[in-house]
Amino acid sequence: MDFLAEGFRRAVALLFSGDAEVYGIAVLTLKIGFLATLVACAVGLPAGFLLATRPFWGRRAALTVVNTALAFPTVVVGLLLYGVLSRRGPLGGMEWLYTWQAIALGDVLLALPIAAALAAAAVQGVDPRIRRTAETLGAGRWRTAWTVAREARFALAAVITTAFGHIVAEIGSAMTVGGNIRGQTRTLTTAVALYTSQGDFGLALALGLILLLLALLVNVALQVLQGRGESHA
Amino acid sequence: MLELVGVRHRYADRLVLDLDRFALPPGAAVAIVGPNGSGKSTLLRLLALLERPSEGEVRLDGAAVIGGRARTALRRRVTLVEQRPVLFRGTVRENLEFGLGLRRIRRTDVNRRVESVAARLAITALLGRRRHELSDGEVQRAAVARALVLEPDVLLLDEPTSSADRAAAQALYRTLAEERARRPLAVCLASHQLEDAYRWTDDVRALAEGRLAPVTPENLFRVELPAGGEDLKRVCVGSVEVAVTSDKTGPAILAVPATDIFVSREPLASSARNVFSGRVIRLSHQRPGVVHITADVGVELVAVVTEAAVRDLGLTPGGPVVFSFKASAVRVF
Numbered sequence: 001m002d003f004l005a006e007g008f009r010r011a012v013a014l015l016f017s018g019d020a021e022v023y024g025i026a027v028l029t030l031k032i033g034f035l036a037t038l039v040a041c042a043v044g045l046p047a048g049f050l051l052a053t054r055p056f057w058g059r060r061a062a063l064t065v066v067n068t069a070l071a072f073p074t075v076v077v078g079l080l081l082y083g084v085l086s087r088r089g090p091l092g093g094m095e096w097l098y099t100w101q102a103i104a105l106g107d108v109l110l111a112l113p114i115a116a117a118l119a120a121a122a123v124q125g126v127d128p129r130i131r132r133t134a135e136t137l138g139a140g141r142w143r144t145a146w147t148v149a150r151e152a153r154f155a156l157a158a159v160i161t162t163a164f165g166h167i168v169a170e171i172g173s174a175m176t177v178g179g180n181i182r183g184q185t186r187t188l189t190t191a192v193a194l195y196t197s198q199g200d201f202g203l204a205l206a207l208g209l210i211l212l213l214l215a216l217l218v219n220v221a222l223q224v225l226q227g228r229g230e231s232h233a
Numbered sequence: 234m235l236e237l238v239g240v241r242h243r244y245a246d247r248l249v250l251d252l253d254r255f256a257l258p259p260g261a262a263v264a265i266v267g268p269n270g271s272g273k274s275t276l277l278r279l280l281a282l283l284e285r286p287s288e289g290e291v292r293l294d295g296a297a298v299i300g301g302r303a304r305t306a307l308r309r310r311v312t313l314v315e316q317r318p319v320l321f322r323g324t325v326r327e328n329l330e331f332g333l334g335l336r337r338i339r340r341t342d343v344n345r346r347v348e349s350v351a352a353r354l355a356i357t358a359l360l361g362r363r364r365h366e367l368s369d370g371e372v373q374r375a376a377v378a379r380a381l382v383l384e385p386d387v388l389l390l391d392e393p394t395s396s397a398d399r400a401a402a403q404a405l406y407r408t409l410a411e412e413r414a415r416r417p418l419a420v421c422l423a424s425h426q427l428e429d430a431y432r433w434t435d436d437v438r439a440l441a442e443g444r445l446a447p448v449t450p451e452n453l454f455r456v457e458l459p460a461g462g463e464d465l466k467r468v469c470v471g472s473v474e475v476a477v478t479s480d481k482t483g484p485a486i487l488a489v490p491a492t493d494i495f496v497s498r499e500p501l502a503s504s505a506r507n508v509f510s511g512r513v514i515r516l517s518h519q520r521p522g523v524v525h526i527t528a529d530v531g532v533e534l535v536a537v538v539t540e541a542a543v544r545d546l547g548l549t550p551g552g553p554v555v556f557s558f559k560a561s562a563v564r565v566f
Binding site for chain 1: 278283305309311313321331335336376379380383
């Protein structure tokens with residue numbers, strides 16, 4: 001048990017010492033996290049809205065695919081992306097393998113079905129009379145969509161948080177296509193895995209705590225938003 | 234003129250509406266009455282273009298409404314208030330401003346219209362409130378105000394007073410009547426309240442099983458006709474058995490024309506196969522010289538007689554009454 005306490009002490013010391021490596025890893029993780037969340041939600045939320053509201057041929061099959069993709073192992077996504085981005089792969093010319101962009105692309109692919117499936121569920125949870133009412137008052141397609149989204153805004157905010165949490169917590173894809181290169185593609189999760197395997201428990205724990213802190217901050221922000229919204233419902 | 238032409242509408246495989254033609258002339262006030270599940274709400278949603286008919290078309294001023302833009306354009310002239318309306322997030326005032334904002338109405342006009350409609354529907358005090366601070370009746374009034382403020386050509390109302398008390402309901406109908414007197418506004422109203430339908434509209438149409446009934450809308454009953462070779466059948470309606478002449482079997486609608494019911498104080502010897510005793514529930518004077526007698530005779534029935542007949546028979550609410558009608562007077566469809 002001593003090593004746990006020692007690790008925790010070291011973690012706290014590292015957190016408050018402003019260690020450049022720890023800081024760099026955290027910043028890279030945040031950069032990738034925000035970018036991948038932005039892209040995944042920019043595509044996934046409208047896709048989820050369409051899946052929930054627009055009847056089209058193959059809609060049920062599309063929903064099944066999206067829901068299945070929720071359970072896609074991250075390491076398998078990493079493996080497939082590795083094949084695509086490797087020199088012999090179709091996107092090998094981009095030379096993205098072992099770059100932070102490759103990690104971000106993998107995270108987008110992982111978060112996309114989450115954003116789409118949960119957004120579809122959030123929109124389906126909105127009273128259908130809201131949509132009909134907006135339409136009968138003269139709203140066009142986009143304004144109707146905006147009105148429905150406004151009603152589901154807390155659920156949609158939770159979708160964004162979930163996507164962000166999934167992205168910053170995943171390791172399989174980041175390790176496979178990022179390579180865990182120090183100062184370039186080392187994220188919080190890949191660093192935790194590396195330092196744990198090297199026996200540097202304190203540093204691993206410090207990074208783990210930062211990861212938890214990030215998740216906590218995002219959730220607190222959401223709670224504050226929801227609290228404010230409920231008083232203005 | 235807003236029309237449904239050759240409309241057959243289905244949910245899954247179930248036919249819920251079957252209308253060769255349903256027209257709503259400009260400035261008309263039409264009531265659609267009928268039992269639950271008769272297709273009233275579906276009819277209004279089709280007229281409001283919130284659903285596309287499985288077959289047939291919606292026409293406005295003779296032209297079929299096809300395509301997304303045409304539908305949105307029509308929706309700016311036709312507004313539906315649903316039976317249990319919802320308000321959007323925000324205040325009642327923001328709800329009233331929603332449609333005006335879409336139409337890019339100037340701010341001063343928005344304020345003028347909102348204040349005017351709110352005053353007429355007595356919801357001025359509610360303008361600053363949010364939906365969770367309102368009763369069902371207040372939500373209903375706010376929803377009607379939200380539609381009226383748009384000054385549509387056609388206003389479709391689905392049971393607009395289902396959550397309102399009598400006074401609020403009368404105030405709403407008076408406001409609609411004033412609005413119709415002020416400008417050309419067609420109103421199509423789905424209601425259970427026959428009395429309101431007759432009082433506030435010019436044309437009452439009955440809907441049964443998704444079809445326009447070929448009789449007046451009182452005394453419509455959904456029944457199961459027994460199999461059997463004889464033409465004279467007895468079917469349970471409420472707690473009484475009604476004798477009908479029909480060779481049909483299975484599900485059907487019975488209609489007892491209100492004008493074919495013979496009204497008396499005591500059972501009389503006659504050829505009528507249906508003689509039911511009961512009590513008068515109410516007497517409604519809906520047209521000059523004509524009285525609608527609603528009575529509980531084991532089932533609620535409406536008979537139409539003259540004012541003189543009511544006077545001669547001494548009929549009063551709560552007093553005894555006997556309704557008689559021939560088996561052949563009962564319409565089956």
